[in-house]
Amino acid sequence: MLEVFIQQTQAMRRHVEMLHALFKSATEGIIVVDSWGEIQLVNPKAQALFGYDEGELLGKKIETLIPQRYAKKHVDHRMNYAQQPKARSMGGNFDLKAKRKDDSEFPVEVSLSPFSTSDGDYIVSFIIDISERKKQEVALLEAHHEIQNLNADLEKRVEQRTRELARAMEELEQSKQEVMRALEKERQLNDMKTKFVTIASHEFRTPLATILSSASLIGRYVHSEEDEKRQKHVQRIKSTVNNLTEILNDFLSLGKLEEGQIRNVPVVFNLYEFCKEMVDELRSVCKENQQVQYIHTGDSEVCVDRHLLKNVLINLISNAAKYSGEGKDIFLNTAKVDSTLNIVIRDQGIGIPEQDIPYVFDRFFRAQNSGTIQGTGLGLNIVYKYVQLMNGNIHLDSKLNEGTRVSLVLPT
CATH class of the missing domain: 3.30.450.20 (PAS domain)
Structure with a gap:
């Protein structure tokens, strides 16, 4: 025990x-x-x-x-x-x-x-x-934060590079578009040159042939009783020279417009007297028994570019006479209302097909029914640019076989 x-x-x-x-x-x-x-x-x-x-x-x-x-x-x-x-x-x-x-x-x-x-x-x-463990935890936490910061910085850099790449792509696309526009403009210029050569060769060849023919015939009429025939051919030569002058003026005006040489310089003048004198000058372009009827209402004193306005009115009235038959009058109406000048040119001519009206102010455009009537297709385009230079507006209405009405609104 x-x-x-x-x-x-x-x-x-x-x-x-x-x-x-x-x-x-x-x-x-x-x-x-x-x-x-x-x-x-x-x-x-x-x-x-x-x-x-x-x-x-x-x-x-x-x-x-x-x-x-x-x-x-x-x-x-x-x-x-x-x-x-x-x-x-x-x-x-x-x-x-x-x-x-x-x-x-x-x-x-x-x-x-x-x-x-x-x-x-x-x-x-x-x-x-657990001091060491806490230090390690703090170190890990700091490392985690550092990684987060690095990730955030990396994301920012990636986002920045992405934006830069997007901008570069956008600039590249813009450059591409600019090149395409330049090529298109070059193509249009080449087309214009082709049209110019075609129109010029046609418009110049026909009048020159007429002049040459009439000049040859005049030489045959040596007797005094043949004076009427001589005068007829002299008149044909004068008319043809006027047509050639109009064509050359159109080409010269277009060139000056493209180069920016034409400026809008308003001056004060009497519109009524200005239009009366111009109507008298245009009698030579009118056909037999064809007259320009002019009416003005309101104050006669206006302030617009006299030279540009004259070119516009001559072009529009000449067109009205050209595309109207003998005995068909042209009507010119002007009116000053407050600080605005309203102008209307109306004819009783062949009119313009409805489908062609949207293109009448385009360069080299001619309506389908213009036929053999001489013209370059530049007149209305030049008129449109002149009206723009004067800070105005232009509008055209037309009915086939009834006539055309052109309205202008200009600030005075």
Whole structure:
């Protein structure tokens, strides 16, 4: 019996020694407190963590090791825990801070385990300094932020490069469009040159042949009784020369317009007298029994470009006479209303087909029913540009076989 007791005693001693060695050599801080929160045992690791000497913490409240700002709240937590003690970790939802003897703080991880003895209830705390882990977490967080910043910077650079590429593509497209427009303009210019050569060769060849024919015939009429025949051919030559002059004037005017040599220079003059003189000059272009009927209403004094207006009216009235039959009068009406000059030229000629009206102001365009009537297709285009130079508007209405009406509105 004694031998068994001795064996049990030795076994218990070994267990106590082993527990003591474990307590002393543990790599975690171990602190044992009683139910009142007083420290009963502290292992060397815990003393080193908190900076205390051996035995210095015994009998002190556990709150000694907690930052002052958390001490009161910790007392409440400790008392609540004592009501229902169980093994658990602390600080799952927040960071725990511990306080050293020098009042410096460090992050910790704590686990609690309650136990009871014949002397009463105790709680053992296992404490780990997680300062290095926190540093690593901070380093990882900073690295993560750095990566986020790098990603954001990269995205910005990619976005910037994308915008630059889009701008470059847009500029390239604009350059392409400009090249296409230049090529189209060049093509149109070549077409215009072709049309010009075709029209000029036709318009000049016919009048020149007429002049040559009439000049040859005049030489045959040597007797005085043949004077009427001579005068007839002289008149044909004069009329043909006038036609050639009109054609040349159209080409010259177009060239000056394209080069920007023509300017709008308004002057004050008497419109009624101006139009009366012009109507008298245009009698030579009228056909037999054809007259220009002129009416003016309102103040006669206007302020517009006299030269441009004369060219416009001569062109429009000449057209009206050219495309109207013998005995068909042309009507010119002018009216000054406030600061606006309204002009209407109306004829009773062959008119213009409805489908051709939208194109009458285009360069080289001639209506389908113009037939053999001489013309370059430039007159109305030049008129349109002159009216634009004078900051005015022009409108044309026409009905086939009934006549044409051209309306001008000019600021005075």
